[in-house]
Every structure is written in C-alpha cells, then in structure tokens.
Amino acid sequence: xAVLAGTGIRKRFGGVEALRGVDISIEEGEVVGLMGDNGAGxxxxxxxxxxxxxPDGGTFTMNGGPVQLRSPRDATAHGIAVVYQDxxxxxxxxxxxxxxxxxxxxxxxxxxxxxxxxxxxxxxxxLSIRIASVRLPVGGxxxxxxxxxxxxxxxxxxxxxxxxxxxxxALGPEQQANVLKLxxxxxxxxxxxxxxxxxxxHVLAVCDRVVVMRAGQVQGVRDARSTNAATIVxxxxxxIAADTVVHTEVAS
Amino acid sequence: MTTTIDIATTRDAAPSPxxxxxxxxxxxxxxxxxxxxxxxxxxxxxxxxxxxxxxxxQQIAFIGIIGTGMTLLVIAGEIDLSVGSQYGFLSxxxxxxxxxxxxxxxxxxxxxxxxxxxxxxxxxxITTVAKVPSFVVTLAGLAILRGAALLVTDGVPMSGPPNPxxxxxxxxxxxxxxxxxxxxxxxxxxxxxxxxxxTKFGYDVYATGGNMKAATNAGIRAVRVKVLCFALTGALxxxxxxxxxxxxxSANPLTGNGFELSVIAAVVVGGASLAGGxxxxxxxxxxxxxxxxxxxALVLLGVEGNWQQVATGVLILTAVLINRFIASRxxxxx
Numbered sequence: 001x002a003v004l005a006g007t008g009i010r011k012r013f014g015g016v017e018a019l020r021g022v023d024i025s026i027e028e029g030e031v032v033g034l035m036g037d038n039g040a041g042x043x044x045x046x047x048x049x050x051x052x053x054x055p056d057g058g059t060f061t062m063n064g065g066p067v068q069l070r071s072p073r074d075a076t077a078h079g080i081a082v083v084y085q086d087x088x089x090x091x092x093x094x095x096x097x098x099x100x101x102x103x104x105x106x107x108x109x110x111x112x113x114x115x116x117x118x119x120x121x122x123x124x125x126x127l128s129i130r131i132a133s134v135r136l137p138v139g140g141x142x143x144x145x146x147x148x149x150x151x152x153x154x155x156x157x158x159x160x161x162x163x164x165x166x167x168x169x170a171l172g173p174e175q176q177a178n179v180l181k182l183x184x185x186x187x188x189x190x191x192x193x194x195x196x197x198x199x200x201x202h203v204l205a206v207c208d209r210v211v212v213m214r215a216g217q218v219q220g221v222r223d224a225r226s227t228n229a230a231t232i233v234x235x236x237x238x239x240i241a242a243d244t245v246v247h248t249e250v251a252s
Numbered sequence: 253m254t255t256t257i258d259i260a261t262t263r264d265a266a267p268s269p270x271x272x273x274x275x276x277x278x279x280x281x282x283x284x285x286x287x288x289x290x291x292x293x294x295x296x297x298x299x300x301x302x303x304x305x306x307x308x309x310q311q312i313a314f315i316g317i318i319g320t321g322m323t324l325l326v327i328a329g330e331i332d333l334s335v336g337s338q339y340g341f342l343s344x345x346x347x348x349x350x351x352x353x354x355x356x357x358x359x360x361x362x363x364x365x366x367x368x369x370x371x372x373x374x375x376x377x378i379t380t381v382a383k384v385p386s387f388v389v390t391l392a393g394l395a396i397l398r399g400a401a402l403l404v405t406d407g408v409p410m411s412g413p414p415n416p417x418x419x420x421x422x423x424x425x426x427x428x429x430x431x432x433x434x435x436x437x438x439x440x441x442x443x444x445x446x447x448x449x450x451t452k453f454g455y456d457v458y459a460t461g462g463n464m465k466a467a468t469n470a471g472i473r474a475v476r477v478k479v480l481c482f483a484l485t486g487a488l489x490x491x492x493x494x495x496x497x498x499x500x501x502s503a504n505p506l507t508g509n510g511f512e513l514s515v516i517a518a519v520v521v522g523g524a525s526l527a528g529g530x531x532x533x534x535x536x537x538x539x540x541x542x543x544x545x546x547x548x549a550l551v552l553l554g555v556e557g558n559w560q561q562v563a564t565g566v567l568i569l570t571a572v573l574i575n576r577f578i579a580s581r582x583x584x585x586x
Contacts, residue, residue, distance in 0.1 A: 121264055
C-alpha cells in the first residue's frame with residue numbers, strides 16, 4: 001500500500017495551469033525521482049505535497065486513509081518532511097541544535113543539551129554521516145555535510161516521507177556521492193523518499209522509479225532498473241510520447 | 253556498543269576551557285575589559301578604590317538592564333532605537349502615577365512596566381506584521397515618545413513623592429555598600445542570561461535571528477518571538493524608569509536622551525551581531541563594563557566630558573573590527 005498517494009492533483013496560478021491532473025504515489029522504502037524541465041510542475045507538486053501550496057483539486061491518501069494537507073504543519077504532523085534547496089539551517093548554531101531545531105528536548109524549563117548532543121550523534125551515526133563534533137557551528141561545514149544535516153533533521157523529526165529538492169546541486173563529486181549514499185540509507189530504513197533533480201545519472205543511481213513531468217502532467221513513469229538516460233531525457237524533452245495511462249485533463 | 257558510546261562522547265566532548273575561551277565571541281570584549289582595567293589601575297589615580305568601583309557598577313546598571321532587552325532583540329535580528337525615549341517617557345510616567353495619581357509604588361511599577369511592554373508590543377507588531385524595518389519604526393518611536401514625555405511635563409522635571417522605603421528598595425545600600433541598582437541589574441541579567449542560553453525560548457530567539465525562514469519552517473513562531481523581545485525591551489525600560497525615579501526622586505523628560513547609543517554600544521561591543529543570531533548577556537555586561545570603565549577613567553583623569561562621546565564611538569568601531577577579526581579567525585580554524 002502506498003505510504004503517500006495523490007490523485008488528480010490540479011493547481012492553477014492565474015492563467016497558468018501548473019498541475020493538470022497529476023497522480024503520484026510512493027511506497028515505504030521506495031525512492032522516487034521526480035524529473036522534468038523547468039516549468040514542468042515539479043516544484044509546484046513538491047509544494048503541494050508538503051502543504052505549502054493548496055491544490056485546486058485532487059485527493060491524498062496516506063496508507064490508504066484520506067488526508068488533508070492544508071498547511072506545512074498538517075504535512076509535518078503526517079510525517080511528511082521537506083528539505084529545501086536552501087537547507088534552512090541556522091549557520092550560527094551548532095550541529096545538534098540544528099538537528100533539533102524547533103523541537104529541542106526539555107527537562108523542565110531547560111533545554112536538555114546533553115540529550116540533544118547524544119541523540120544528534122546517534123542519528124548521524126545511524127545515517128553514517130561523518131561530522132567531527134556535534135558542537136561545530138553548521139556555518140563552517142561543507143555543502144555536503146550541511147545537506148546531510150538537513151536530511152538528518154527531516155528524518156529525526158519523524159519524517160516517513162522525505163521530499164528532497166535538488167539535494168546534489170551545487171556539491172562537489174565526493175559530496176554528491178555522500179548524499180546519494182545517505183538517500184540509500186534512508187531507503188534501507190524504510191523511509192519513502194521523493195527526489196527532485198535535474199541530474200539523470202543521480203536519479204537512475206538511487207531511485208526505484210522515475211516520474212517525468214512535462215507541462216503540468218506526468219509524461220511517463222519508468223522503473224529505474226529497466227530504463228536508461230536516453231529514455232528519460234526523451235520524456236523530459238517530449239521527444240518520447242506521453243504514456244497513455246496518464247491521468248488526462250479532468251473536465252473542469 | 254560501549255566503545256561506540258565512548259568514541260561518540262569523546263568526539264563531542266566540550267573543548268578545553270582555554271580553547272573555549274579563545275574561541276568565544278566574548279573573547280574580544282573580555283580582553284578589552286581586562287586591559288582597560290589594568291591600564292586604569294596603573295595610570296588612573298583613585299581608580300582602584302572600592303568606592304569608585306562601586307560607583308562604576310552603579311552607573312552601568314541602567315545600561316545593563318535595558319541592554320539585556322536589547323541583547324535579546326538584536327540576537328532576534330531586530331533593533332530598538334527608541335529605548336532612550338522609552339526610558340525617559342516611562343520615568344515621567346512613573347513620577348506622574350506616583351505624584352498626580354497618588355498610586356502605591358507597586359501599582360505604579362506594574363503600570364509602568366506593563367505600559368513599557370505595550371510600547372514594545374506595538375512597535376514589534378508594526379515591524380513584523382506591517383513589515384516595516386525596526387530601524388524605521390523605532391526611529392519614529394524615538395521621536396514620538398520623547399515628544400510625549402516633553403508634552404506631559406511641559407518640559408520641566410516632575411518630582412516624585414518623598415518615599416524613603418521606595419528609595420531604599422531601588423537605590424539603597426543592598427549588600428555592604430553595593431548599590432541596589434547594581435543588584436537589580438544583576439538579577440535582570442542573571443534571569444535573562446539563563447532564559448537566553450538555557451530555555452526553549454532562548455533557542456528560538458537565536459534561531460529566529462540566525463535564519464528566520466529556517467526557524468519558521470521548523471515550526472518556531474518567529475514573529476511572536478520577535479514581538480516578545482520588543483515587549484521585553486519595553487518592560488525593562490519601564491523597570492529602569494521606576495528605579496531611576498525612586499533613586500533621584502524626580503523625572504526629567506530629557507532622561508535617556510541619546511541613551512540608545514550607549515545601550516547599542518554595550519550590546520555590540522559585547523560581541524552581538526546586528527545581523528542577528530549571535531550575542532550573549534555576559535557579552536553585554538562586559539560591553540557595559542568597558543564603556544563604564546572608560547567613562548570613569550576619563551572623569552578621574554579630568555578629561556572634558558564631551559570626549560566621552562568620542563570614546564564611545566571609537567569603542568564601537570574597535571569592537572566591531574575585533575569581532576570581525578575573530579569571526580574570520582574562527583572560520584579559518586575550521
């Protein structure tokens with residue numbers, strides 16, 4: 001059963017139909033790559049899934065039960081966590097504080113810093129993230145480490161479905177590899193991951209399924225193991241015709 | 253299993269005290285305080301007497317109390333230029349409630365501190381909801397509140413009622429010959445130093461000023477945090493006003509004219525960043541102490557009073573440059 005599924009999602013911004021009846025679903029422990037050219041509707045779909053944008057139409061279910069995603073708070077409460085491209089870290093604060101941002105453990109009135117450091121370390125270890133000390137301010141860490149901390153926070157704060165927006169963009173090759181490794185670790189833990197990316201190689205390397213969007217619709221869905229980069233690029237550019245099973249425009 | 257825990261604890265162990273000291277944002281101001289103290293001890297006659305040091309501690313009390321609110325506000329990424337005018341207006345209000353309305357001291361204090369919080373609340377709401385920079389909002393507040401203080405009093409000082417009990421409470425000899433103002437400052441700074449560094453609210457203040465968008469995404473009510481910091485600053489201006497009136501027995505509508513400069517100087521010299529996210533109460537205390545010591549030394553050396561303004565300006569500039577140097581050294585160490 002899909003841990004998260006959206007059916008017939010539509011969104012219009014003024015005269016532009018950003019989403020024209022999109023179906024998407026993801027299983028536990030599955031990694032789905034979301035690809036498409038600029039303006040294809042990927043970002044809007046992500047924002048709808050994390051509650052930041054309210055769709056004009058469509059329904060959502062989680063583990064079969066209907067859910068409403070009216071606000072980011074709703075989405076968080078349902079275990080949907082998003083890691084934005086700008087990472088949303090507080091540079092001046094240390095690693096432990098950033099992992100726990102907004103949800104610091106307390107003992108009475110006081111933030112339990114010892115527990116925060118221990119738990120932050122155990123989350124980092126569990127995800128095989130290498131950071132010298134959880135006391136380091138995140139502002140001084142590398143881009144890859146920062147990305148990993150942002151993902152660790154999403155997971156630690158109860159994310160069962162994690163949305164990653166361009167997680168490997170603006171990173172060096174070694175750091176990209178670390179982030180991809182982390183995505184695989186999330187999958188092994190049973191976390192459902194949706195990755196938005198422009199990098200076909202990265203998507204094919206870590207994803208189980210690739211969903212390609214074009215002009216606000218799903219152009220095609222492919223099993224990552226039985227497809228190749230050329231097919232994906234063809235779908236992105238529209239050179240390969242859309243799958244016939246695509247949810248066609250709902251009469252409005 | 254135990255081995256991994258051991259490794260984890262050593263990896264994340266606190267740095268040695270010495271390393272911690274050198275890496276702290278307050279390192280610059282701490283060394284400045286010590287240097288100035290040593291210099292004064294050697295070169296300034298009558299500096300190292302208990303009477304003189306106690307009077308320095310008394311003089312910085314108002315900067316310390318209002319600076320505590322300002323520290324939280326600056327860490328939250330905002331600023332309040334109207335603290336001098338709030339201090340003046342609320343002093344006048346204290347005298348007015350005591351002499352004209354003949355209210356008991358406790359009630360007057362509650363009213364004045366509450367009204368200070370209200371002033372902060374309004375300025376905070378205009379800043380966050382109407383999205384007008386706090387620099388502009390509080391600049392307007394500076395003019396409005398000073399004008400109001402002068403209007404209420406017709407520009408002449410207003411006397412408070414003779415009340416020895418009140419006087420002793422806010423400015424008597426508290427411990428030995430240590431003035432009560434100093435104790436009030438210590439209490440305020442201890443309380444909010446603890447709030448800032450240990451409580452969830454303090455963590456929220458740092459997160460809000462460090463990266464407001466990240467804080468909001470993490471479910472922190474950043475707007476509320478900022479508004480609360482404004483209100484706290486206003487309330488502390490009220491407390492300072494009450495203490496001043498109890499001490500002097502009157503309120504001058506020009507009280508606190510230009511005082512925002514001294515307060516912001518103490519906060520910035522103490523290592524807080526006007527960009528938000530960085531600062532501490534200990535730093536502000538040291539910042540106030542540096543300013544107080546320099547002022548005191550200039551007086552004892554018989555230097556003309558106007559030089560004190562120049563010294564304050566030079567101090568701010570030097571502190572900012574030192575902080576910048578420390579910040580770049582810290583990032584180089586990583």
